[in-house]
Amino acid sequence: MEQGGGATIGVDIGGTRIRVGRRDGDGGFVAERTLTPPDATDGARAIVAMARAIATEGIARVGISAAGPLDFARGITNPLNLPGWHGFPLVGELARQLDARVFMDNDANCAALAEWREGAGRGAATLVYYTISTGVGSGVIIDGQVHHGSHDTEGGHQIVWPDGPACPCGSRGCLEAIISGTGLRARFGKPAEELDDPAIWEEVAKYMAIGIANTAALLCPEIVVIGGGVIARGEQLFGPLRRYAAEFTRLVPVPTIVPAGLGQDSGLIGALVLAETQRD
Amino acid sequence: MEQGGGATIGVDIGGTRIRVGRRDGDGGFVAERTLTPPDATDGARAIVAMARAIATEGIARVGISAAGPLDFARGITNPLNLPGWHGFPLVGELARQLDARVFMDNDANCAALAEWREGAGRGAATLVYYTISTGVGSGVIIDGQVHHGSHDTEGGHQIVWPDGPACPCGSRGCLEAIISGTGLRARFGKPAEELDDPAIWEEVAKYMAIGIANTAALLCPEIVVIGGGVIARGEQLFGPLRRYAAEFTRLVPVPTIVPAGLGQDSGLIGALVLAETQRD
Numbered sequence: 001m002e003q004g005g006g007a008t009i010g011v012d013i014g015g016t017r018i019r020v021g022r023r024d025g026d027g028g029f030v031a032e033r034t035l036t037p038p039d040a041t042d043g044a045r046a047i048v049a050m051a052r053a054i055a056t057e058g059i060a061r062v063g064i065s066a067a068g069p070l071d072f073a074r075g076i077t078n079p080l081n082l083p084g085w086h087g088f089p090l091v092g093e094l095a096r097q098l099d100a101r102v103f104m105d106n107d108a109n110c111a112a113l114a115e116w117r118e119g120a121g122r123g124a125a126t127l128v129y130y131t132i133s134t135g136v137g138s139g140v141i142i143d144g145q146v147h148h149g150s151h152d153t154e155g156g157h158q159i160v161w162p163d164g165p166a167c168p169c170g171s172r173g174c175l176e177a178i179i180s181g182t183g184l185r186a187r188f189g190k191p192a193e194e195l196d197d198p199a200i201w202e203e204v205a206k207y208m209a210i211g212i213a214n215t216a217a218l219l220c221p222e223i224v225v226i227g228g229g230v231i232a233r234g235e236q237l238f239g240p241l242r243r244y245a246a247e248f249t250r251l252v253p254v255p256t257i258v259p260a261g262l263g264q265d266s267g268l269i270g271a272l273v274l275a276e277t278q279r280d
Numbered sequence: 281m282e283q284g285g286g287a288t289i290g291v292d293i294g295g296t297r298i299r300v301g302r303r304d305g306d307g308g309f310v311a312e313r314t315l316t317p318p319d320a321t322d323g324a325r326a327i328v329a330m331a332r333a334i335a336t337e338g339i340a341r342v343g344i345s346a347a348g349p350l351d352f353a354r355g356i357t358n359p360l361n362l363p364g365w366h367g368f369p370l371v372g373e374l375a376r377q378l379d380a381r382v383f384m385d386n387d388a389n390c391a392a393l394a395e396w397r398e399g400a401g402r403g404a405a406t407l408v409y410y411t412i413s414t415g416v417g418s419g420v421i422i423d424g425q426v427h428h429g430s431h432d433t434e435g436g437h438q439i440v441w442p443d444g445p446a447c448p449c450g451s452r453g454c455l456e457a458i459i460s461g462t463g464l465r466a467r468f469g470k471p472a473e474e475l476d477d478p479a480i481w482e483e484v485a486k487y488m489a490i491g492i493a494n495t496a497a498l499l500c501p502e503i504v505v506i507g508g509g510v511i512a513r514g515e516q517l518f519g520p521l522r523r524y525a526a527e528f529t530r531l532v533p534v535p536t537i538v539p540a541g542l543g544q545d546s547g548l549i550g551a552l553v554l555a556e557t558q559r560d
Contacts, residue, residue: 126429128498140498142422149406149500154531158494162441169530171493213451214438214494218408218420220429250449251434 006060006100009051010271013066014107015081018043020050021268030054031268040088048097062094062102063275065110065267072148075104103278109146109153110270111260112139115225117273120261126221129260130155132208133228136176140219144277156180160210175211179204181229192230201236209244212257216249227260234259286340286380289331290551293346294387295361298323300330301548310334311548320368328377342374342382343555345390345547352428355384383558389426389433390550391540392419395505397553400541406501409540410435412488413508416456420499424557436460440490455491459484461509472510481513482520489524492537496529507540514539 010029012019014036021031032050037043051059066077075091095102105113112121112129121127121141129139138155140147147153156176157169164173165187177183184192188200195201212224230237238259246254262269290309292299294316301311312330317323331339346357355371375382385393392401392409401407401421409419418435420427427433436456437449444453445467457463464472468480475481492504510517518539526534542549 126427138498142427147406147422147499150502150533150535151500152532153500154497157497157531159490159528160439160442162490167530171528171530174530210439210442215498217434217437218418218495218498219427220431220433222430248439248451250447250451250454251437252432253430255430 006058007055008061008063008272008275009055009059009100010268010275011047011051011062011064011094012110012267012271013043013064013077013079014267015067015079018047019268020047020054021272022054023272029268029272036082038082038084040085040090043085044088044090044093044097047094051098059098059100061275062098062100063110063271063273063278064090064094064102064104065107065271065274066090066104068106068108068152070104070106070152072104072152075102077104101275103274105146105270105274106137106152107267107270108137109139110274111227111262111266112141112225112270113146113273113277114262114266114270115227115260116141116144117277118262118269119225119266120258121223121225124221124223126219127223127225128155128215128219128221128255129225129227130208130211131228131260132179132226132230134181136180145279146274155211155215158211158214160207160214175207178207198236201233202240204230205237205240206244209241209248212241212245212255213248216252216255220252221255222253224255224257225260226257227266231259286338287335288341288552288555289335289339289343289380290548290555291327291331291342291344292390292547292551293323293344293357293359294547295347295359298327298330299548300327300334301552302334303552309548309552316362318362318364320365320370323365324368324370324373324377327374331378339378339380341555342378342380343390343551343553343558344370344374344382344384345387345551345554346370346384348386348388348432350384350386350432352384352432355382357384381555383554385426385550385554386417386432387547387550388417389419390554391507391542391546392421392505392550393426393553393557394542394546394550395507395540396421396424397557398542398549399505399546400538401503401505404501404503406499407503407505408435408495408499408501408535409505409507410488410491411508411540412459412506412510414461416460425559426554435491435495438491438494440487440494455487458487478516481516484510485517485520486524489521489528492521492525492535493528496532496535500532501535502533504535504537505540506537507546511539
């Protein structure tokens with residue numbers, strides 16, 4: 001947590017936009033944004049320029065939230081829709097150009113960290129975050145640190161329906177194949193926003209609840225935070241989700257299940273929290 | 281890891297026997313044993329006498345591996361078949377009588393710790409242990425510490441077959457309901473030792489592999505250690521288990537799957553490791 005003499009900067013790299021920000025000292029932040037350049041060298045140059053513009057006193061630490069998959073060992077992000085970034089040593093380049101310590105993690109892990117520190121899961125000793133979006137991502141926070149294990153968690157690829165629908169990952173019956181936007185469209189022929197049959201959302205809740213019950217059995221999180229577009233469904237999703245989770249979770253405490261609280265800012269906040277809290 | 285001036289003692293409390301031991305300095309240990317007294321006051325007295333007999337120079341730290349369920353906050357073990365131990369403040373009593381620091385965890389967590397430190401899972405940063413016995417127990421070791429979360433893990437109660445057989449826990453299709461000794465007897469009418477149909481062991485392997493794939497998705501352990509009586513099946517179990525785990529585990533590394541290496545000593549070794557490594 002050594003902050004040195006300079007500012008701490010967060011960088012949120014999405015497929016469409018890059019945001020670079022810092023805390024303003026009043027609980028908010030000042031941030032700049034730009035469209036994500038297709039070429040990583042241009043991207044790094046833009047990040048450096050924005051960071052210097054908002055931290056004229058110098059920069060000590062940088063956190064990056066990036067679309068995965070990441071190569072953690074080499075500090076590279078390989079966003080699926082940005083081939084011009086693949087293989088570019090982003091962490092090393094920013095560390096060199098800014099003369100700062102640079103930390104990077106994927107968007108789901110950074111959102112989990114943000115929700116743990118400042119959002120809906122504040123202060124939980126063990127927190128698991130699921131984002132239900134185009135796919136289903138996960139982030140596991142234990143004692144304030146992102147848990148990666150041997151690679152990185154992919155909680156959306158838990159099998160909750162053996163012999164269920166095929167998943168692009170190669171397995172069957174993963175959460176992602178059943179309840180993600182892509183999975184729902186494949187199964188019901190429409191995007192999730194146009195699915196209004198309550199039976200569909202009851203089923204989404206049931207399978208997500210099996211995933212939560214299994215998460216509780218294996219990790220006993222106090223809190224499970226759900227993010228992604230589906231949280232706009234509100235009680236249509238969270239009502240049956242809590243009911244099924246209570247039914248399926250036995251012998252261990254039923255985790256508190258809450259919608260994510262930080263919305264579009266979770267990437268930038270997560271990047272800041274990463275830089276502020278990551279063990280050196 | 282402050283060892284103070286005295287010895288470190290391990291205590292393994294099973295439903296039938298209590299063992300008390302210490303390291304002998306040559307990689308083995310010296311231990312005493314007695315039948316588990318039905319009354320906890322007698323049990324504590326026996327433990328204190330055995331500990332003093334093998335550590336005449338005084339005792340600094342004590343680790344206890346106990347049959348669960350445990351009340352961690354109050355230092356109480358409530359073994360199902362020993363009602364005379366329920367409510368007895370074992371940790372506090374041993375701390376007082378021996379003037380030592382006393383740590384207690386359940387048998388599955390202690391076995392996990394033992395396998396991580398000295399057995400089949402040596403040195404893994406993330407290790408998950410499953411014991412397939414009368415029930416199915418689990419232990420999660422992250423960076424050398426037992427992960428409890430909000431209570432304690434119960435990985436045997438992951439749901440791997442929704443609408444599968446009813447489990448005594450109240451849910452359906454838990455690993456325990458399908459592949460434990462109790463589950464197998466309920467489903468096939470015979471104890472596990474008498475089940476020789478390879479199709480049954482293929483099915484046991486398949487459901488355990490779903491549990492391992494889900495464990496990998498959520499935690500990315502380098503190693504999964506399997507303990508309990510079933511490991512005597514050898515390749516009849518581990519062959520299909522590794523094959524199915526490789527089939528079901530996607531996007532994250534397939535963990536190495538190994539049989540437990542410490543056998544009957546895992547409780548006592550785990551108790552010693554607990555006392556040696558538990559953060560104060």
